[in-house]
Each structure stands twice: as structure tokens, then as C-alpha cells.
Amino acid sequence: MIMNERPAIVELSHVHKQFHKKTVIKDVSFQISYGQIYGLLGPNGAGKTTTIQMLTGLMKPDRGAIYVNGSDVIHHSLRIRSHMGIVPDADELLDDLTCLEFLQFIGSIRNIPKNTLNDRIKEWLTIFHLWEHRKFLLGSYSHGMRKKVQFIASVLHQPKLLIIDEPTNGLDPDMMILLRDLLLHLKAKGVSVLVSTHHLSFAENVCDQVCLIKDGTVCKDGFISDILRDTHTSSLESAYANLSNSSSEGDKINDLLTNW
Numbered sequence: 001m002i003m004n005e006r007p008a009i010v011e012l013s014h015v016h017k018q019f020h021k022k023t024v025i026k027d028v029s030f031q032i033s034y035g036q037i038y039g040l041l042g043p044n045g046a047g048k049t050t051t052i053q054m055l056t057g058l059m060k061p062d063r064g065a066i067y068v069n070g071s072d073v074i075h076h077s078l079r080i081r082s083h084m085g086i087v088p089d090a091d092e093l094l095d096d097l098t099c100l101e102f103l104q105f106i107g108s109i110r111n112i113p114k115n116t117l118n119d120r121i122k123e124w125l126t127i128f129h130l131w132e133h134r135k136f137l138l139g140s141y142s143h144g145m146r147k148k149v150q151f152i153a154s155v156l157h158q159p160k161l162l163i164i165d166e167p168t169n170g171l172d173p174d175m176m177i178l179l180r181d182l183l184l185h186l187k188a189k190g191v192s193v194l195v196s197t198h199h200l201s202f203a204e205n206v207c208d209q210v211c212l213i214k215d216g217t218v219c220k221d222g223f224i225s226d227i228l229r230d231t232h233t234s235s236l237e238s239a240y241a242n243l244s245n246s247s248s249e250g251d252k253i254n255d256l257l258t259n260w
């Protein structure tokens with residue numbers, strides 16, 4: 001992917017989206033600079049996956065513009081996707097294939113030469129502790145194992161932009177640390193990453209900037225240090241609670257459990 005003159009690898013500008021006349025994305029704008037790890041945060045149903053689907057070209061916005069590496073996603077989605085690695089929230093593995101067969105299939109779609117592909121598959125499966133399981137059907141894989149395979153499938157072609165929806169779902173603590181370190185090493189190689197996550201300490205450890213989406217609108221975005229300063233908090237978790245007004249749930253829980 002050749003860098004162009006635009007300052008950002010991802011640019012969303014005044015994006016809107018409705019489902020069945022219900023507006024779920026309202027005037028969302030943000031930018032991801034080249035080589036940044038950018039976090040998309042927000043409660044369930046906030047619009048994170050919808051935003052990701054629009055910026056990967058899987059869904060069209062009703063209004064607004066989305067550029068990836070300077071190209072309009074609406075008109076060039078296939079070409080743009082060939083330079084992206086995408087880890088969807090949905091589990092999209094082929095259960096009747098072994099892990100090895102699946103990754104070889106993905107590599108062939110990506111036109112990776114066979115020897116290179118086999119070397120990469122072995123390296124990635126080894127680091128994710130899956131090499132011993134390579135000949136088992138994906139249908140027998142645990143949730144966390146499947147998430148790892150999805151991640152590997154997204155990086156085999158060495159994309160310059162990685163888009164990951166809920167990367168930590170199902171991962172054990174060791175694997176979460178490995179994923180964190182991998183993302184930081186990829187960043188050092190110049191890879192840009194968008195990660196949508198509910199795991200706030202993970203976001204705080206890996207992201208340069210974050211965007212908090214609530215009810216389909218951006219309620220805060222920027223560098224984490226600026227957000228902590230503006231919200232007078234010392235952790236992303238406290239800042240998130242502050243911004244999303246979720247800090248007063250304790251009283252509601254007490255009410256709920258009064259007659260337990």
C-alpha cells in the first residue's frame with residue numbers, strides 16, 4: 001500500500017447510517033493517522049461494528065464519506081480490502097476444514113506464493129500455540145482458538161492496515177498479552193490498526209488514540225492522555241465511566257437485589 005499525501009490512513013467524515021428508518025450512526029467523523037493504533041470504544045449497540053462494516057466496504061453509509069489510504073471506500077472497496085486485514089466480530093470460519101486447510105485457502109485467495117505461505121502459517125500457528133492442532137477440524141476448536149485463527153487469517157498477507165473487532169474475546173490472559181505485544185510490534189513496523197474493544201485496560205495499553213461512540217455518535221475522541229486530562233481521571237476505565245455516565249450503576253444493582 002503506497003502512502004499518499006493525505007494525513008490519515010482512515011478518514012470518516014459525517015457518516016450516517018439507518019436500519020429500518022432507525023438512525024444508528026449519526027454524523028460520525030474521525031481519522032486514524034498512519035502507523036497509529038486507534039481504539040473504538042462504546043457500550044453494546046453503540047455502533048462500533050456498523051462503523052467497521054462501513055469502513056471495510058461491507059456496508060454502505062447513507063451519507064458521508066469514508067476514505068482509506070486516500071481512496072473512497074464506497075467505490076473502491078474490493079481494491080481497498082485487498083490491502084486490509086480484517087478480523088470480524090462474527091465467527092466466519094469454515095468448520096469442515098482443518099486449521100491448516102483453512103489458512104492455506106485464505107493464503108491462496110490472497111495470492112501468497114505457496115512456500116512463503118507455508119512458512120508464515122507455521123510461524124503464526126507456532127506463536128499462537130496452535131501448531132499441534134493444525135490438522136484438527138475448525139469445528140472442534142474452542143472460542144479462543146477460533147479467534148486466534150481469525151487473527152492469523154487476517155495477517156497472512158502482511159497488510160498495512162489491520163481492522164480488528166473485539167480481538168480479546170475468548171483469549172486467555174497469556175494470549176491477550178501476546179496480542180498486545182504483537183500489535184505494538186506491528187505498529188513499530190508501520191502498520192496502522194483499528195481495534196474495537198470492550199476491554200478498556202487492553203485499549204489503554206495498546207492504543208494511541210481512542211474514540212468513544214455512544215448511541216451512534218462520537219462523544220469523545222483523541223489521545224488517551226488528553227482524554228484523561230479532560231475528564232480528570234487516571235485510567236481509561238474511569239474516563240469511560242465518566243463519559244458514558246455508567247458510574248452510578250451501583251445504586252441500581254442494590255435496588256435490583258433488595259429482595260434477594
Ligand SMILES: Nc1ncnc2c1ncn2[C@@H]1O[C@H](COP(=O)(O)OP(=O)(O)OP(=O)(O)O)[C@@H](O)[C@H]1O
Pocket residue numbers: 019020024042043044045046047048049050051089
Ligand atoms: N443488520 C441490522 N439490522 C437492523 N439493525 C441493526 C443491524 N445491524 C446493527 N443494527 C443495530 O445498529 C445498532 C448498532 O449495532 P452495532 O452492532 O454496530 O453495535 P456495537 O457497538 O458493535 O455493539 P456490541 O458492542 O454489542 O457488539 C444496534 O442498535 C443494532 O441493533
